[in-house]
Amino acid sequence: MQKWKVVVTDWEYSDLRYEESVLDSERFELVPAQCRTEEEVIAACRDADALINQYAPITSKVIDSLQKCRVITRYGVGVNTIDLEAATDSGICVANVPDYCMDEVSDHALALLLAWTRKVVVANSHVKSGVWDYKVTQPINRLRGKVLGLIGFGKIPQALAEKVKPLGLRVIAHDPYVPQTLAQAKGVQLVSLDELCRLADFISVHAPLTKETKGMVGSEQFAAMKPHAVVINTSRGPVIDERALIDALRTGRIAGAALDVVEREPISPDNPLLTMEQVILTPHVAWYSEESAAEMRTKAAMGVVDVLLYGKYPQYLVNTQVKEKVRLNEHGLANRDAVEA
Template sequence: MKKWKVVVTDWEYADLRFEENVLLRHDSIKLVSAQCKTEEDVIEACRDADALINQYAPIGRKVIEALEKCKVITRYGVGVNTIDLDAATEKGICVANVPDYCMDEVADHALALLLSWTRKITLANHHVKNGKWDFKVTQPIYRLRGRTIGLVGFGKIPQMLAEKVKPLGLKVLAYDPYFPKHLAEEKGVALVELDELCAQSDFISVHAPLMEATRGMIGEQQFARMKKDAIIINTSRGPVIHEKALVDALTKGQIAGAALDVVEEEPIPKDHPLLSMDNVILTPHAAWYSEEAAAEMRSKAAMGVVDVLIAGEYPKYLVNQKVKERVELKPSRPEQRYQSL
């Protein structure tokens, strides 16, 4: 019997029980775990692999070209910035992600950051624990109802956030050049240009994916248009916001504050100016996390391998659609397999 070699390039979990539960029910799969840090590490561990499951290890063109028989690379989570998609497509390798495992969690986290900053929860907690019992340290606080939140990007997560904030009395704007205006209106959301969103919003929540077109898209020009009492929230990717422009806007008082789950460099450097600002809330790229979301992400990443190697289908969450021009697999019919997760 042919054995498919599946390598987990790197992982930060206590074990691989969810991956094993999906993959090792198939006798034809051999699972190998590694902790690759560099491209050379990946090449050494994966040169003869049939499939890769990736977390942070770099899989650039050099790695792709060294892979001798790889058919699919899946990545934990939504982003695939660790993988050279063009090189994978040229080599006929399917790349898959898990785009739907933590939608509620991220929307909830964005809402929690908004409420925590607006009600000055983090600031008040710090002062109380340091012996100061005085509500005036939180001034000013403004009523939430009647204010406006602007969503940068209007995919599934910001759509969920929109539904969560409407009962709080917030008006919702969104900027997304790819989303149909009439569909946004059906959801009770006004689709506007980015400049208008920045000028009108009291809260700006960033949900755009990181790509060249979105890198630094919230920068000096956008901060200059924002209200002085506006706050910006980011649960997408750090580089979508131009960080130096953000620091300057906070320092100059162009905006009131920020609540960030992601930053340009993670972990954030110990001397970063954001760490010393009382009007900034920081969490450690944790918006995605719940026990249920982690289990779903890991299981679905493994199932993307099964889609290709065992079922002979394109993976359910195929990212590089153009690979279909280079490799012929069966259409994706994953319903029964994914119901078992």
């Protein structure tokens, strides 16, 4: 019996036990790789039936080289490592895992908001250096009554909106893809990006990284913000124009930032953000808990099973336009040849 070949293009875990539990060895050959470049991906994946991807570049050049690939799944929510248009043109399903860390990321965004507001990091640093004086945290202002602006209003910011309501925050959001009825049901007012920047005391970024969102929070947006505004980002670093952010912080245009992501990761040792006391930084950890990691890896593997074994579209299909090129049914298939394009 011929096995399906599934290549894990790159991964940063101690093992692949969750993937192995889904992709049994009788029907799947799971091939771990640690690709960093297009050439390495092409060499490892040319004859693969499926890819599971983390950070390795799945460019149009890579996709053109794939001889048999039916599905590419990605660890996590964002799919900016994959050329979706090229995958669609080639009839390859692309899937992500959009729901594995809703609580983790919304919790982390809230933690950053509270840590910045209460000056937890500043206070901790001074106490550990021998200074016991609350005045080093001045000024601290009351949180209740402030406005939280959400850029993006998908599942994670919706969860965050619910979590901040007991704190007395008013929530507004900008998301051109969300209907007013949904926002109203959540008790959130939809506004333009310009309005959000003018009205919000805290701005939490939750937009995915796309051609449209890259650099969407830039000089114009910082110029519209309140001088005491704080920007929080737990989505993708390049959604914020980092040079404009640094300039806004240096000039006092805004009060501070709390960032789990930056433009280039890991952060460069000479990045000015590292020396700014008004900036809190964490190492792209918002997604993580032991439970979320297990869920993400299991669901990424299940996307492969959906297509190759059951001959159906993956549960979390991203490039829905691929349905115009690939006909998959909803029932189990007798063999691999039954999956027809």
